Amino acid sequence: MAITITVNGTARTLDVEPEMPLLWALREVLGLTGTKFGCGISACGACTVHLDGRAVRSCVLPISAADGKTVTTIEGLAQDGTLHKVQQAWIAHQVPQCGYCQSGMIMAVAELLTRTPAPTDEEIDAGVTNICRCGTFARVRAAIHAAAGTEGATS
Amino acid sequence: MNKWTRRAFIGAGTVAGGGFLLGVAGFAFAPSRHSLVSDDAAEKGQLTTWITITPDNVITILIPHCEMGQGTPTALAMMAAEELEADWSLVRVQEAPALDAYANGYIIRAAGGEYVPAALGRGVDYGAYRIAEWFGFQVTGGSTAVRSTGEYGMRVAGAAAKEMLLAAAAGQWAVSATECTAKGSRITHAPSGRSSTFGELARAAAAVSVPTSPALKHPDSFTIRRTSLARLDIPAKVDGSAVYAIDFTTPGMLYAALEMAPVQGGTLISVDTTPAESMPGVKKVVKLNAAVAVVADSFWRARRALAALRPDFSDAGHGDVSTASIFAAFDKALGAPPELPKNAAKVVTADYRAPFLAHATMEPMVCTAKVDGGRAEVWTGVQDPLNARSTAAKALGIGPANVHLTNFLLGGGFGRRLPFNFDYVDLSVRVAEAMSPTPVKTIWTRENDIQHDYYRGAAMSRHAGALDANGTPLAAHSNYTGGGNSEAVFMPYAIAEQNTEEKEVKHPIRPGQWRSVLNSQHGFFKESFIDEMAHAAGRDPFEFRRGLLGNQPRFKAALEKAAVLSGWGLPLPRGEGRGIAICESFGTIVAEVVHVAVSADGQLKVPHVYAAVDCGDVVNLDSATAQVEGGIIFALSAALLSEITIAQGRIVERNFRDYPMIHVADAPKITTAFIRSDAPLGGLGEPCVPPLAPALANAIHAATGIRVRELPISKTPLKRA
Numbered sequence: 083m084a085i086t087i088t089v090n091g092t093a094r095t096l097d098v099e100p101e102m103p104l105l106w107a108l109r110e111v112l113g114l115t116g117t118k119f120g121c122g123i124s125a126c127g128a129c130t131v132h133l134d135g136r137a138v139r140s141c142v143l144p145i146s147a148a149d150g151k152t153v154t155t156i157e158g159l160a161q162d163g164t165l166h167k168v169q170q171a172w173i174a175h176q177v178p179q180c181g182y183c184q185s186g187m188i189m190a191v192a193e194l195l196t197r198t199p200a201p202t203d204e205e206i207d208a209g210v211t212n213i214c215r216c217g218t219f220a221r222v223r224a225a226i227h228a229a230a231g232t233e234g235a236t237s
Numbered sequence: 238m239n240k241w242t243r244r245a246f247i248g249a250g251t252v253a254g255g256g257f258l259l260g261v262a263g264f265a266f267a268p269s270r271h272s273l274v275s276d277d278a279a280e281k282g283q284l285t286t287w288i289t290i291t292p293d294n295v296i297t298i299l300i301p302h303c304e305m306g307q308g309t310p311t312a313l314a315m316m317a318a319e320e321l322e323a324d325w326s327l328v329r330v331q332e333a334p335a336l337d338a339y340a341n342g343y344i345i346r347a348a349g350g351e352y353v354p355a356a357l358g359r360g361v362d363y364g365a366y367r368i369a370e371w372f373g374f375q376v377t378g379g380s381t382a383v384r385s386t387g388e389y390g391m392r393v394a395g396a397a398a399k400e401m402l403l404a405a406a407a408g409q410w411a412v413s414a415t416e417c418t419a420k421g422s423r424i425t426h427a428p429s430g431r432s433s434t435f436g437e438l439a440r441a442a443a444a445v446s447v448p449t450s451p452a453l454k455h456p457d458s459f460t461i462r463r464t465s466l467a468r469l470d471i472p473a474k475v476d477g478s479a480v481y482a483i484d485f486t487t488p489g490m491l492y493a494a495l496e497m498a499p500v501q502g503g504t505l506i507s508v509d510t511t512p513a514e515s516m517p518g519v520k521k522v523v524k525l526n527a528a529v530a531v532v533a534d535s536f537w538r539a540r541r542a543l544a545a546l547r548p549d550f551s552d553a554g555h556g557d558v559s560t561a562s563i564f565a566a567f568d569k570a571l572g573a574p575p576e577l578p579k580n581a582a583k584v585v586t587a588d589y590r591a592p593f594l595a596h597a598t599m600e601p602m603v604c605t606a607k608v609d610g611g612r613a614e615v616w617t618g619v620q621d622p623l624n625a626r627s628t629a630a631k632a633l634g635i636g637p638a639n640v641h642l643t644n645f646l647l648g649g650g651f652g653r654r655l656p657f658n659f660d661y662v663d664l665s666v667r668v669a670e671a672m673s674p675t676p677v678k679t680i681w682t683r684e685n686d687i688q689h690d691y692y693r694g695a696a697m698s699r700h701a702g703a704l705d706a707n708g709t710p711l712a713a714h715s716n717y718t719g720g721g722n723s724e725a726v727f728m729p730y731a732i733a734e735q736n737t738e739e740k741e742v743k744h745p746i747r748p749g750q751w752r753s754v755l756n757s758q759h760g761f762f763k764e765s766f767i768d769e770m771a772h773a774a775g776r777d778p779f780e781f782r783r784g785l786l787g788n789q790p791r792f793k794a795a796l797e798k799a800a801v802l803s804g805w806g807l808p809l810p811r812g813e814g815r816g817i818a819i820c821e822s823f824g825t826i827v828a829e830v831v832h833v834a835v836s837a838d839g840q841l842k843v844p845h846v847y848a849a850v851d852c853g854d855v856v857n858l859d860s861a862t863a864q865v866e867g868g869i870i871f872a873l874s875a876a877l878l879s880e881i882t883i884a885q886g887r888i889v890e891r892n893f894r895d896y897p898m899i900h901v902a903d904a905p906k907i908t909t910a911f912i913r914s915d916a917p918l919g920g921l922g923e924p925c926v927p928p929l930a931p932a933l934a935n936a937i938h939a940a941t942g943i944r945v946r947e948l949p950i951s952k953t954p955l956k957r958a
Contacts, residue, residue, distance in 0.1 A: 106535060106537040115483075116478065121892055125892060125893035126599070128599060156477035160476060169475040172471075172475045173471055173475055176471060177475075179863060180600070181471070181648070182599040182600045182648030184475065207901060207902030210901050212900070215871065217868070217873075217904075218870075219899075219901040220905075220906065220907050
């Protein structure tokens with residue numbers, strides 16, 4: 083079955099089973115390996131991408147659900163060679179450790195900030211449920227506030 | 238083998254294209270510098286050294302350790318660059334290849350529980366090098382990289398390179414080297430105003446005889462170390478370009494999904510392969526001794542087809558093992574509480590339990606292999622490329638030299654990817670052998686990962702302590718199961734009678750090293766018990782400990798620092814409390830105070846953790862702080878939630894739904910203070926883990942009066958009566 087998705091601005095047609103998760107289509111068919119496999123059950127968020135601008139966990143999303151839609155992955159988050167403000171904040175706050183979860187974390191946060199440009203700590207708690215085993219959470223929170231321009235706004 | 242000489246400790250040579258390379262024996266060189274470092278070393282693929290300076294003035298530092306998020310390559314490069322007087326913006330790092338010459342010997346000492354003897358000074362002893370070579374280790378573990386490779390290798394290599402560059406410049410300018418200075422990757426002769434870059438001098442410097450005892454900088458003159466420098470690996474980790482083992486591809490590569498014997502030690506009895514063989518994309522079903530693999534043209538198709546199989550595995554006679562049976566055996570082996578002095582006015586006894594834990598690295602185990610004739614290529618992510626290479630070679634029945642291994646960034650390590658834990662490499666090369674010469678990437682699912690780990694061992698301890706009528710402790714004894722060593726059971730307190738005894742209990746759950754290893758269980762046991770003794774004595778837990786640390790100034794200073802940071806003693810609202818704990822591991826002393834808030838209905842929150850860390854000195858302040866934060870969160874997640882259980886010999890938990898982790902919402906604020914002591918550098922990857930669980934349990938007691946003696950804490954109801 084031919085499925086057409088626009089990935090990072092480019093229309094791509096894939097001939098794969100409709101139930102293949104978007105994650106594996108991105109990684110193995112399109113070679114976009116920045117999006118990671120962590121659990122396969124939508125529990126950890128390492129596979130988070132944007133589908134028509136909304137954060138989705140691509141490991142459980144059949145590619146048929148993305149047919150005709152727009153997908154942004156971590157590789158497509160920077161615009162015109164300029165890192166997204168979340169990516170910039172991630173460098174400034176030296177957030178990643180092993181870095182494996184951070185593609186998904188950054189995509190989740192980028193979408194949170196489009197919905198909630200100046201999130202409170204409570205909104206961050208509710209909106210970012212990705213797992214990081216290295217324990218970067220304190221820096222994640224600080225970097226979100228930096229990207230949102232809300233440093234010092236919360237406790 | 239050539240005679241080992243002092244001169245051979247450091248070696249130098251030129252690289253192709255003109256340049257300079259330098260390393261320190263034992264880490265980077267065979268005993269004879271001439272055998273491995275020569276003009277054609279680069280062509281031979283034996284660029285077996287650490288520091289390369291090319292004519293463009295770029296310094297490349299080869300790092301014999303992996304990057305798994307701990308920032309070691311950046312820190313080690315800082316240590317070399319500091320001595321070299323390098324311009325940091327011109328420094329690059331590269332992971333050393335998996336070759337014998339990069340065996341990092343000092344891990345052997347760390348693994349043996351020894352510290353590097355001071356007498357070794359700047360050299361590297363032949364014995365350690367030989368042992369490392371024989372064992373084939375190139376380990377990143379034991380919190381050793383900075384304190385061994387850095388302190389005894391990188392610094393020396395950097396200092397020697399600087400002296401050689403100074404000598405080269407002095408020779409060219411016909412001036413005294415003592416009138417020349419090195420700064421910012423440039424040698425300057427102030428009296429004449431002449432100046433050249435390191436790159437311009439590199440070729441000449443390589444011809445200079447190697448200094449045997451280069452002078453090291455005094456810490457007061459450090460300009461690179463003790464600062465916060467951006468980690469070199471981070472930019473690639475925010476744009477998706479960082480490459481982990483799971484991201485590697487090679488033309489024609491296939492994918493494999495695995496199902497392994499659910500009971501450790503079990504083997505594959507039979508499997509009807511036909512349901513999978515007819516499914517789309519499937520190339521082959523591979524039967525292995527204790528697993529079945531489906532190889533397909535995509536991982537998802539491989540996994541889907543694997544789900545259609547119903548393999549029958551034996552249980553190796555362990556089908557009746559359960560968490561309950563293991564803890565019952567622990568309880569029985571511990572026997573009666575240890576005996577106490579007869580003159581005790583007050584006696585305290587307590588049992589503590591710690592569960593099995595999985596590592597659950599975010600990147601599951603992945604290994605790609607291509608087996609062709611008597612040779613193999615392996616692409617994976619390991620904490621020891623040399624031992625992994627040996628594992629692959631052994632599985633294939635070929636020599637290690639016939640295996641070429643490429644290591645990638647690790648999506649988490651925490652001990653899962655240490656030597657002798659390379660089942661994922663073993664299985665991968667066996668699958669690839671069955672598909673030879675087609676390369677195959679074997680990806681573990683999260684379920685494979687959780688159910689086939691090398692687990693942090695479950696453990697139990699039985700303590701008995703005695704106090705005199707004044708509340709002064711007379712004795713603190715314990716018996717324990719689940720493993721221990723002298724570091725893990727050590728208590729710094731001035732208590733006259735202290736005895737610990739291991740009671741061995743065998744069980745079939747395979748053990749591994751989990752961040753901080755045996756300290757993770759024993760930290761909880763001993764620092765919970767001393768807290769219980771403090772309460773029995775009617776004393777403040779901080780003051781009680783402090784009073785017993787008169788002969789341990791480093792412990793005392795760290796304890797006091799943590800107390801001050803946390804506002805110890807200041808009043809808190811009802812339902813809130815502070816707990817304190819202090820542990821030494823891997824050469825570093827860490828005191829932590831945990832602040833908790835427990836609601837009347839038993840909901841626990843951890844708003845703040847304070848850490849005072851004495852690791853001697855800090856190399857990269859920001860990434861050191863990140864290791865403290867990471868260790869605390871790793872330990873907190875485990876203490877609150879994590880438990881691997883066993884039923885019918887099988888691991889019950891499968892994925893993050895039943896082996897949950899904390900999230901950003903649960904993460905406390907963390908305040909860190911480093912104490913600069915005159916002690917040798919200690920490790921940082923692990924030492925912040927052990928004090929967290931006891932400080933947390935002690936805080937819960939302070940807040941609620943409920944004493945948690947079993948981890949995870951979620952097993953103990955915290956609702957106030």
